[in-house]
Amino acid sequence: MKLWLLIASFGMLSSASFNSYAELNGQNIALNCFNCHNPKPAANSAIPSLTGYSQQRLQQALLDFKYDKTNATLMPRIAKAYSDAEISAVAAYLSQQ
Template identity: 35%
Template sequence: MKRRVLTTLAIIGLVTAPLPALAGEASPSMLADACAACHGTDGKSPGAIPSIQGKKAGYIEQQLKAFKTDQQQGTVMNRIAKGYTDQEIAAIAKHLGSK
């Protein structure tokens, strides 16, 4: 009986333990992967979408926050930016931006 209780408690602990990927702790690289679909893998857009290659991290962060708060208008960027926390936006900007 005691063994069964301990086993059950151990299983509950494993099942409820937070996993970084499930808890929303994505790496900056993983967060920035979504940008590549439109802005290109190297940040150099092949078409009408503005390139982010060579932009300063502070500028990227400023623009993403402006999209998030609807101070900057875009076609889809407002909706995309709203999906990120300010901390995630800062991480994306740092990852993508030049020094």
């Protein structure tokens, strides 16, 4: 019985640390953004490419979406799914693209 508990809690610990690594990987997070934000959008695309922004500008835009400081359709929901640390990581990654 005790052995099963040990195995179960080890499994929970190791998956938790794996997840927190994945969440703070800016590139992994950015892959979700590229579903809508094509890095090379068509000329008539309503959704902008995320290239050419500074880290600070991206981070502030995402925080404004997350904390409802900007009116928008989709982004407030998406930004709420990320911690402030994840927002910082994805902004850092995207600003270098």
